[in-house]
Amino acid sequence: MFCTSLTQSVFKSTDQGNNWALFNSGAKVTQQTALLNEMTDLQISRTYSTDKTIFLPIFDGLFISRNGGTTWLQRQTRMGLMTGLALSTSFDSDQDMIATTYVGRGIAISANGGTTWSTSGWPNPIGRKMNFFDSQVVRNPNGSRTVVSATSGGIGNSVDFGESWVVNHVPRFLAIDPDPVTFTVLAASPNFANDKEIYLGTRFHGVIQTKDAGKTLRLQHGVPLTHPITSVVVSPNYANDRTAFAATRAGQVWRTQDGGDTFLRVGASSIVSIGWAGQRYTWIAVSPRFATDNLVIVGTNNGIYRSTNRGNTWTKETHASVGSNAVIQQVEFSPNFGTTDRNIFVNVRGKGLFRANLNGGGAVTASQNITLSLLENENIQFTEFQISPTYAVDSTILGAARKNIYKSTNGGLTWAVAGFPDN
Numbered sequence: 001m002f003c004t005s006l007t008q009s010v011f012k013s014t015d016q017g018n019n020w021a022l023f024n025s026g027a028k029v030t031q032q033t034a035l036l037n038e039m040t041d042l043q044i045s046r047t048y049s050t051d052k053t054i055f056l057p058i059f060d061g062l063f064i065s066r067n068g069g070t071t072w073l074q075r076q077t078r079m080g081l082m083t084g085l086a087l088s089t090s091f092d093s094d095q096d097m098i099a100t101t102y103v104g105r106g107i108a109i110s111a112n113g114g115t116t117w118s119t120s121g122w123p124n125p126i127g128r129k130m131n132f133f134d135s136q137v138v139r140n141p142n143g144s145r146t147v148v149s150a151t152s153g154g155i156g157n158s159v160d161f162g163e164s165w166v167v168n169h170v171p172r173f174l175a176i177d178p179d180p181v182t183f184t185v186l187a188a189s190p191n192f193a194n195d196k197e198i199y200l201g202t203r204f205h206g207v208i209q210t211k212d213a214g215k216t217l218r219l220q221h222g223v224p225l226t227h228p229i230t231s232v233v234v235s236p237n238y239a240n241d242r243t244a245f246a247a248t249r250a251g252q253v254w255r256t257q258d259g260g261d262t263f264l265r266v267g268a269s270s271i272v273s274i275g276w277a278g279q280r281y282t283w284i285a286v287s288p289r290f291a292t293d294n295l296v297i298v299g300t301n302n303g304i305y306r307s308t309n310r311g312n313t314w315t316k317e318t319h320a321s322v323g324s325n326a327v328i329q330q331v332e333f334s335p336n337f338g339t340t341d342r343n344i345f346v347n348v349r350g351k352g353l354f355r356a357n358l359n360g361g362g363a364v365t366a367s368q369n370i371t372l373s374l375l376e377n378e379n380i381q382f383t384e385f386q387i388s389p390t391y392a393v394d395s396t397i398l399g400a401a402r403k404n405i406y407k408s409t410n411g412g413l414t415w416a417v418a419g420f421p422d423n
Contacts, residue, residue, distance in 0.1 A: 002042055002054060002069060009039045009056055012069045025056050025063045025072040033059050082400045082421060083132060085386045086147070088161070089139035092390035096161050097398070098135045098147055099405075099421040106130025107149055109162045114398060114405045114418035120162035122149075134186045137161075139389075140193040148188045148213075150200055152180045155214030157192075168214030176225060177204045187232040191239045199244050199260065201229025207246045209260040220246075222263035223254050227277070231284045237291035243310065245296065251280030253298055255311050267307070270314040273300045285331040289338035295362050297344060299328025304346065306362040319364035321354050322346050330385060336392045345397070347382055351375070353399065355412060370412025371399070380406065 001013040003020075009027050011020045029038050038059050045053035048068075056063040056072070065072045081102040088096035095113040098120075100106070106129070107120035124130060135149035147158040156167040170181050182203040189197035196213040199220075207220040207229055223229070227250040235243040242259035251273030254263045273280035280301055287295035296307045303326045304317035317323050327349040334343040346354045346367075352375045356367040374380035382399035390396075395411040398418065407418040 002044060004039050004042055004056070006035050006038070006040070009058075009063075010042065010054065010065070010069050010072075023065075023069045023072070025065070026074060027056060027058045027061075027063050027072075030059050082384065082405075084134040085384050085398060085400055085405075086135045086137045087386050087388055087398070089137055089145055089389045091388045091396065092394040098137065098149070098162055099400075100132035100135050100149060101421055102131045102133070103129050104422040106132050106151065107135065107162060108421035110419070110421075113396075114407060116419060117421045121158075121164045122151075122156060122162075123165065123167055133184050136186060136188050137389075138188050138190065138192045141191075142193075144193075146188075146192055148186065148192065148198055150183045150186055150198075150214075152182050155198065155200070155210065157213050166213070170214070170217070173205055173219065176219070179204070181205050181208070184229055185232050187234045187244065189234055189238050190236055195239070197234075197238075197259075199232045199234060199246065201232045201246060203228045207232065207254075207263065218260075220256070220260055220263050222265075224248065224250070224252070226250070227252075230281050233284045233286050235286055235290050236288055241291070243290075245284045245286065245311065247282035247284050247298070249279065249281055250277045251282050251300060253282065253284065253311070257310075266311040267298070267305065267314045270316075271298055271300065271305045272302055272316075274302045281327075281329070283328060283331050285333055285344070287333055287337060288335060293338060293362075297331050297333075297362070299331040299346065301327045304328060304331065304364075308362050315363075317364055319356070319367060321351075321367040321369070322348060322356060322364060326351070329383075332385070332387050334391060335387060335389050340392060345385065345387060347385055350381070353382055353385060353397075353412070368412075370397075370408070371415070374406065374415055382406070 003011050009025045013020045043055040052068040054065045062075045063072045083102050084100040086098040097110040099108045105119045108117040109120050110117045132151050138146045154167040156165040158165045185201040187199050189195050198210050200208045206223040206225045227248040231247040243257050246254045253267050255266045256263045283299040285297045294310045298305045303323045305314045307314045330347040332345045342358045352369045352371040354367045356364045359365050380401050385399040388396035397408045399406045405418045406415045408415045
């Protein structure tokens with residue numbers, strides 16, 4: 001007889017359950033799902049009497065024993081999952097990209113627009129598979145670039161586009177959670193070269209801020225620790241307004257206007273997500289012209305909400321494409337917003353990527369599904385997309401799907417496969 005407990009596996013009894021022995025499978029509780037879902041689906045081969053095979057599918061992978069549970073091996077169940085894309089601030093000329101992956105290369109670099117990839121220089125002396133969730137490229141005042149990224153073990157920055165990194169260790173916050181800090185998203189100050197500030201969203205530690213590129217960390221009081229952070233964004237005018245936003249999987253939006261000293265919830269009664277509290281994924285985007293237009297967009301599982309006064313009050317979007325019943329996965333402003341266009345890009349689950357035009361009040365006046373052909377012909381849905389920072393020149397959009405990165409150089413009219421970081 002075999003069984004698991006909520007936190008340990010696998011137990012074996014050879015005397016009809018009177019006595020049990022633990023044979024450690026190596027499976028660990030991930031805390032990414034309810035405890036009942038972690039390791040409770042033990043399966044025994046129908047021909048166990050001859051092959052002695054046992055399968056333990058868990059939330060984070062698959063473990064197999066072929067000798068009656070005495071020893072176990074973990075098997076790969078899928079390719080590395082891409083968790084983030086970041087493009088060079090001069091993408092039109094250098095075609096440099098950074099991708100982060102979960103259970104893969106960790107951080108991958110491309111110098112040709114995503115066609116081929118190499119592993120970054122993030123320190124990895126034993127060659128283990130690494131888990132990263134986000135990265136960002138910051139344009140420095142002198143025109144150079146700094147890449148910022150993080151994993152559970154460290155926060156790093158690179159001034160040579162990922163070839164080498166300065167990495168600062170991330171300690172455990174035992175008073176909050178005994179497990180290592182797991183980052184979900186990050187946003188660096190636009191003035192990172194001078195202020196070294198980064199806001200980092202986590203799974204169980206709320207929002208963490210650093211003002212010295214990760215050497216020291218502080219927990220942001222006010223933002224709850226009970227639900228993962230799904231989005232963080234920093235004002236493009238941060239040096240003057242000290243404003244940043246964070247969103248949780250409970251559908252909450254939080255704002256600081258004093259550089260992280262205090263966070264207060266905004267839109268508590270007007271931003272209405274639906275479903276269970278832990279499934280209300282929320283995304284935030286701030287206008288590139290935030291200093292003058294004060295425009296913030298929030299994507300929820302109940303459509304889009306907008307604020308034209310820095311988050312003080314909110315209005316629900318009613319346009320059919322991105323309004324009620326639209327489950328929003330990501331929203332990004334065009335880099336040219338407020339100058340040559342008034343476009344935002346919205347990824348809607350099950351429907352595709354939309355380019356929407358906003359009027360002066362931030363309301364959607366028209367939209368176009370620019371990935372409809374991918375969705376209908378190939379069942380391709382982006383999990384992440386990025387607009388080229390030099391979109392005014394190159395009209396480039398990149399989208400990540402399960403097996404490939406897709407690239408458009410004409411604003412979404414046509415798409416071609418560019419490659420994948422873990423191929």
